[in-house]
Amino acid sequence: MGMEILLDKRKQELVRSYIPSDGSLKSLALFFDMLSDGTRLKILSALSISSMCVNDLSSMLGLNQTTLSHQLGKLRTSKIVDYRRQGKISFYYISCKAISDILLTAVQVAN
Numbered sequence: 001m002g003m004e005i006l007l008d009k010r011k012q013e014l015v016r017s018y019i020p021s022d023g024s025l026k027s028l029a030l031f032f033d034m035l036s037d038g039t040r041l042k043i044l045s046a047l048s049i050s051s052m053c054v055n056d057l058s059s060m061l062g063l064n065q066t067t068l069s070h071q072l073g074k075l076r077t078s079k080i081v082d083y084r085r086q087g088k089i090s091f092y093y094i095s096c097k098a099i100s101d102i103l104l105t106a107v108q109v110a111n
Contacts, residue, residue, distance in 0.1 A: 034078045035106075039063065040071050047081060048100045051093035 005012060020028060034040055042061050046052060054072070058065045072092055075081040080099055083090040094100050 030078055031080070034075060034080055035103075037071070039067065040075060041103075043068070043071055043075065044080070044094060044099070044103055047092060047094050048103055051084075051091045053089045053091050057092070 007015070035044075042063075043057065046057060046060055052060070054065055054068055057063070057072075058068050061068070063071075072081060072083075076083070079095055081092050082095045083092045085091075
């Protein structure tokens with residue numbers, strides 16, 4: 001025996017239209033999984049101020065370059081960060097402003 005829905009039909013349709021597709025849900029879960037690691041959050045916090053090369057990030061965050069490169073690779077695969085080459089040096093940056101906005105909102109909520 002099913003339960004009766006108390007929402008009116010308009011709100012039912014609105015709720016249904018806002019629920020992401022399975023593919024979108026997987027992408028969202030991966031995105032938030034990337035934000036669930038303290039090291040990656042440190043990296044993103046630094047990159048929200050300025051694009052940086054691995055050497056600068058390593059020095060600023062006190063991380064060895066192997067760990068940093070591994071985490072940057074994960075963030076790049078997830079399309080959260082990207083890089084541009086300038087000669088022999090790669091400068092990493094957050095791929096879109098919306099990600100910085102999400103981080104700022106999360107910090108405000110957490111504090």
